[in-house]
Amino acid sequence: MTLVAPQIRTSRKPRTVVGTSGVLRRRPRLATVLTGAGIALVPWMVVLAKTLPQTTEVSNWSTAWIGLDALLAAGLTGTGVLMRRKDPRASQLAAATAALLVMDAWFDVTTASPGDLPTALTLALAAELPMAVACGVVALRKQ
Incomplete structure (x- = not known):
């Protein structure tokens, strides 16, 4: 939201968990999801490398580039x-x-x-x- 209105701030507190040392830490759910998504792409890239054709015809080529x-x-x-x-x-x-x-x-x-x-x-x-x-x-x- 800061791109549209940088003065607007949310009042939600970050979710926290108690770590092994007894200290409250913020739970990085989004960080975990993004990291997992990045790691999941690696085997997918292997599948694509083995299955995608070397050439293809694209119907909306000019629209994509424009x-x-x-x-x-x-x-x-x-x-x-x-x-x-x-x-x-x-x-x-x-x-x-x-x-x-x-x-x-x-x-x-x-x-x-x-x-x-x-x-x-x-x-x-x-x-x-x-x-x-x-x-x-x-x-x-x-x-």
């Missing part, structure tokens, strides 16, 4: 606007945009045809990844 570029445009523009306003939410948007830029570079390179690979690599190395680093710097900066 949608990703629209997200990048919104993220980059929004980050710039929030930075200009010295809004602390700029770091959150910059972090999301950095992740999208890295993902865009990855998919551009890995889905490029042999003739388009040099262009995809050039764009990844000269534009997408440097912009991702710039967004990462913004994301880590204290506002």
